[in-house]
Amino acid sequence: MSAPTQRFGLNRRHFLQLSTLGLGIGAMATLAGCAGSDGREPLDTVGQVDFRNPLHVPPLAPAVEKDGQRVFDLVTEAGQTEIVSGGKADTWGVNGAFLGPTLRVRRGEEIRINVSNALDEPTTLHWHGMRLPAAADGGPHQMVEPGATWSPSWTIDQPAATLWYHPHPHGQTERHVYKGLGGMFLIDDDEETALNLPRDYGVDDIPLIVQDKTFSGNGQLVETGRIGVGMLGGTVLVNGTAAPVLDVVAEHTRLRLLNASSARSYNFGFSDDRTFTMIASDGGLLTAPAPLSRIMLTPGERAEIIVTAVPGETVTLRSYSQDLGVSNARAAESGSLDTLDIIELQAASVLMPAAPIPAKLGSAAYPDPALAGDMQMFQLGDNVINSKHMDMDRIDLEVKAGSTQAWAVFNAHNQPHNFHIHDVQFQILTVDNKPPPPELAGWKDTVYVPPGVTVRLLMQFGKLADPVVPYMYHCHLLWHEDMGMMGQFLVVDA
Structure with missing residues (x-):
C-alpha cells in the first residue's frame, strides 16, 4: 500500500520549520507569497x-586487531538528540543517538564488523559502494533482529574512496535512514597516500x-x-x-x-x-x-x-x-x-600552507568494452524496473563471476530516478548518447537518469560467487526503492 500523499504549502508547520533556520517573519512571508496554486x-x-x-565531525570508529582482522563494533540504537531549538527529537543512530562514526580502513586489510541491534525492530547496515561477498552486503537478506548481532567479514579489495553505510530493510529503508542510521566509510590505499x-x-x-x-x-x-x-x-x-x-x-x-x-x-x-x-x-x-x-x-x-x-x-x-x-x-x-x-x-x-593539487591523480584501469558482449537493458518505470516490482524470492539476473558487462538504463517515467548497483563500481560510457562530463568520468556506483534518457554503464563483476545470496540494483530515491523499484542479481561461477 502506498503512503498517503500531501501537498506542501507554507502552513503553520512550515513556519515553525523555517523558524528553526533563523528566518524572519518578513522572509517567511516572502516565501509564502511564492506558493503556486497547485503544488x-x-x-x-x-x-x-x-x-x-560548530560543525560536528563524526569520530573515527575504534577497531581492535584480532585473529588477523581489524574488528569494529557497531550498535544500532534509539536515543534523543537536540538538533534544532525547541526540544529533543527521537532519533536513531549507530554507537550513539544520531548518525554514526566514520569507519576507516586500508586496502588489503581483512575486517570484521559486529553489528548489534538495540532497536525494537529489525534493521541492517549496507556498505554502500563496497566490493564484498553477497552475504556481507547488508541488504534486505541480512536483517538483524532486535537483540541479535551480525558479523560480516571481508578483505578490502578496491581503491581509496569515500563510501558510506546505511540501513537497507526492504520497504522501510527511507524511514530508517530518515531517523538517523548511517555514516561514512573511508578506504585508503598506497596510491592515494602518495599524493600531496x-x-x-x-x-x-x-x-x-x-x-x-x-x-x-x-x-x-x-x-x-x-x-x-x-x-x-x-x-x-x-x-x-x-x-x-x-x-x-x-x-x-x-x-x-x-x-x-x-x-x-x-x-x-x-x-x-x-x-x-x-x-x-x-x-x-x-x-x-x-x-x-x-x-x-x-x-x-x-x-x-x-x-x-x-x-x-x-x-x-x-x-x-x-x-x-x-x-x-x-x-x-x-x-x-x-x-x-x-x-x-x-x-x-x-x-x-598547501602544496599545488597534483596534475595526475588516480590510474583507473577501466574494463575493456569489447569483453562486455550483449548489452543488458533496464527500464525504469513507476516504482518498477523492467515492469516488475521487487520480489525478495525472485532473481532477476545472473552474471558470471569476473565478467565484464555493459548495462543500458533508460528512464521511461516522467519522474526523477537514479540507479545504484551493489558490489561494483562502473564507468559511465554515455549519457543520452554523449560522453559523460568530467564529474561523471570516474568510478561510480550511483548515477542520475533523467526522464527519456539512456545512460550506458560498463562494469567488471568481482570473483566472489554465491549461487544463493543476491545483490541489489535499485533507484536510490529511497521511497521509490521501498515501493518496489529494485531488482536482484546473483554472481555465479563461470
Whole structure:
C-alpha cells in the first residue's frame, strides 16, 4: 500500500520549520507569497540561515586487531538528540543517538564488523559502494533482529574512496535512514597516500553528510507525507548539525560530500561562484583534477572536492536549483527549484600552507568494452524496473563471476530516478548518447537518469560467487526503492 500523499504549502508547520533556520517573519512571508496554486512552492533560504553551530565531525570508529582482522563494533540504537531549538527529537543512530562514526580502513586489510541491534525492530547496515561477498552486503537478506548481532567479514579489495553505510530493510529503508542510521566509510590505499592531498581527518579533510529534515515546533523529527520523489525537508543538516559552521584552518580543505538525503538532489556550489577542484567521485580518485563551479549529487552519490581559502574570509556552500529534465510541476514537487544554504565556511586569520593539487591523480584501469558482449537493458518505470516490482524470492539476473558487462538504463517515467548497483563500481560510457562530463568520468556506483534518457554503464563483476545470496540494483530515491523499484542479481561461477 502506498503512503498517503500531501501537498506542501507554507502552513503553520512550515513556519515553525523555517523558524528553526533563523528566518524572519518578513522572509517567511516572502516565501509564502511564492506558493503556486497547485503544488509545492520553491524554497529559498539564501541569507536566511543563522549559521551559529560548530560543525560536528563524526569520530573515527575504534577497531581492535584480532585473529588477523581489524574488528569494529557497531550498535544500532534509539536515543534523543537536540538538533534544532525547541526540544529533543527521537532519533536513531549507530554507537550513539544520531548518525554514526566514520569507519576507516586500508586496502588489503581483512575486517570484521559486529553489528548489534538495540532497536525494537529489525534493521541492517549496507556498505554502500563496497566490493564484498553477497552475504556481507547488508541488504534486505541480512536483517538483524532486535537483540541479535551480525558479523560480516571481508578483505578490502578496491581503491581509496569515500563510501558510506546505511540501513537497507526492504520497504522501510527511507524511514530508517530518515531517523538517523548511517555514516561514512573511508578506504585508503598506497596510491592515494602518495599524493600531496589534504588528509588530516577533521582538520583539512572533512566529511559532509548532507540531509534534509522536517521538524515540529518542539524540535521533534517529523516524518511527512510523500509526494513524487518522497520526503522533502526545509531544514538542511550537515553531519547532524543544523545551521553549521566549519572553521577552515588550511589554504586547501578537502570536503567529502555525501548526499545522504532520501529524496532531495543537491547542486553544490559556493555563494561567490568560486571554482573548486573535484578530485574523486563515488568509487575513488579521478584520473585528473576537474575544476568546477557546480556539482549535482542525487541521493547516495559522493564527491571529493578541494576548496581554496584565503585568510579571514567567509563563504557559504549552497545548493542551487538544478535541471533534472522534468516538467515545471515535477521540478517544484522534487525540490529541484529550491535554493538552500548548506554550511558556512569561516577561514582563520592564518592558514596552513598547501602544496599545488597534483596534475595526475588516480590510474583507473577501466574494463575493456569489447569483453562486455550483449548489452543488458533496464527500464525504469513507476516504482518498477523492467515492469516488475521487487520480489525478495525472485532473481532477476545472473552474471558470471569476473565478467565484464555493459548495462543500458533508460528512464521511461516522467519522474526523477537514479540507479545504484551493489558490489561494483562502473564507468559511465554515455549519457543520452554523449560522453559523460568530467564529474561523471570516474568510478561510480550511483548515477542520475533523467526522464527519456539512456545512460550506458560498463562494469567488471568481482570473483566472489554465491549461487544463493543476491545483490541489489535499485533507484536510490529511497521511497521509490521501498515501493518496489529494485531488482536482484546473483554472481555465479563461470
